Amino acid sequence: MDRIIFHIDQNCYFASVEMISKPYLRDVPMAVTGDASKRHGIILAKNELAKKAGVKTAEAIWQAKQKCPDLVTVSSHYEDYAFYSGRLRQMYEEYSDKVEPFGMDECWVDMTDTIGDRDPREVADEIRQRVKDxxxxxxxVGVSFNKIFAKFGSDYKKPDATTVITEDDFKEMIWPQPVSELLFAGGATAKxxxxVNIKTIGDLACSDRGFIxxxxxxxxxxxxxxANGLDDSPVRAADHERELKSVGNTMTTPADIINRTQAAGTFRTLSSSVAARLRRHGLLGSCVQITVRDRDLNIYEHQMMLFEPTSSEKxxxxxxxxxxxxxxxxxxxxRGVGVRCTKLISEDSGVQISMFPEQEQTKAEDDKLARTVDDINRRFGDGTVRSCATLQGVTNPNYDPEFYDGGITAGKKSPFA
Ligand SMILES: [Mg+2]
Structure with a gap:
């Protein structure tokens, strides 16, 4: 194979992480759920036993319990999922420096330059064994000569399996499958x-390119x-996103900021302009950094990774x-504060959709509102429309520190905290 690309997909990821600390959950049908009190009373993930009982991701807890009365539900622990996600990625980086995450539980790894003489299947099996141990x-794990087929491979057989798809057998393995199985071919596209009578991936591959x-x-x-195996998109090295420039704003205030309300008002103004600039450039930030400068001009910096890349002011x-x-x-x-988004990606780089349909809805509405405001400000001048909080320096009443995952990056924690 010209290139050797792995796609590694954790099976039942959220549920499996819960089972690490609570092994008794392995023997019962269980599901990870959102918080019912916050209107996220839906199934986010389930183990194999719950799956066999017909429990589906994104359905309401009560619906799931109708099908599976013994279902044990546990609430989600995002910090744990993010923690293992980072550790897994570190393990993959022992094999290659080109590791590209896709959502929390999937990564592409480009092994072309690092695998040497080893058999790709054997290396994939070794990774699976290490993940288990x-x-x-x-x-x-899917192994193939491009990212799309590697991803297809990790889906082909699961849980806990390796599938190798080569230039010689992809027509046999992939072409008979429905076209909707192809990454990025959504339901609407398949329909x-x-x-025009194109139902399988093979139908698509053999159709006229100009016509399609x-x-x-x-x-x-x-x-x-x-469909023709001609995807040549690179696995973006882990460092790639860091190389892209960041979008940030800092503000030296005319007078000292003496309390949290004033600090929040300033952070709000900065976040609003950073978000607008991200949207203007068609970018999303995956990491938020703040800079805080005290009256004695000491500077502190802190950062956290987000669950998913964003251009949302909130x-x-x-x-x-x-x-x-x-x-x-x-x-x-x-004396001053700053807000910066780093690890930027393009808006249309195929960010995995959220597992929380309710949030997805709110997010889409927020995004629409923000873009409308951007439009007005572009036409009538910056600041024509802005949130009350930036004017009055009040804190956001909906601010819920528990909701966002992440925290201060290890090693960067302020000695003064
Ligand atoms: Mg998965």
Whole structure:
């Protein structure tokens, strides 16, 4: 194979992480649920036993219990999921420096330059075994010559399996499958293709490229290339995102900031402008950093990773306040603060959709509102429309420090916290 790409997908990830600390959950049907009191009373993940009983991700807890009265539910622990996600990635990085995460529980790893003479299947099996031994988790690994087929492979057989798809056998393995199985070919696309009698990935691959491009636009051309095994997109090295520039703002205040309300008002203003700039450039930030300068000009920096990349003022602001509240002890008034988003990715780089449909809805509404405000401000001047909180310096009443995952990066914790 020209390139050797692994796609490693953790099986039943959230549920499996819960079972690490609570092994008795392995023997009962169990599901990880959102918090019912916060209107997230839905199934986020389930173990194999619950799956066999018909429990489905994203359905309401009561629906799941109708099908499976013995279902044991546990609430989610995002910090744990993020923790293991980082540790797993570190393990993959022992094999290659090109590791690209896709959501919390999936990664592509480009092994082309590092695998040497070893047999790819043997290395994939070794990784699976290590994931079992070192983490008590299971994963499926797809091995192929491009990212799309590697991803297909990790889905092909699971849990706990390796699937190798080569240039010689991809037609046999992939082409008979429905076109909707192809990454990025959603239900709407599959439906549209069915109208012209393209039902399998093979149908798509053998169709006329020009026709598909006319019919579906540029994404259609992309899909046609995918179906033919011609995806040449690189696995982005772990460092790649860090190389992209960040979007940030700092503010030196005319007078000292002496309390949390004033600090929050300032963070709100900065978050709002950082979010607007991200949207203007079509970017999302995966990491939020704050800078705090006290009256004696000491500077403290803190950062946290987000669950998913964002250009939302609310998410950036809430994260900034969480970092601030966790780290600053008010030993002195503040002279300035800053907010910065780093690890930027493009808006259309195929971010995995959230596992929380209810949040997805709110997020889409928030995003629409923000873009409308951007539009007005672009036409009538910055600051024409802005949130009350930036004017009055009041804190956000909905600020819930528990909600966002992450925290202060180890080693960067302020000695003054
Ligand atoms: Mg998974």
């Amino acid at each position: 070192e983490f008590k988790l299971t994963c499926s 549209k293709l069915a109208e 491009t006319d019919y579906l636009g540029k994404p259609g051309d992309q899909l046609w290339l995918y 998410v950036i602001f809430d994260s900034a306040m969480k970092l601030f509240d966790e780290s600053y002890d008010w030993h002195a008034p503040l």
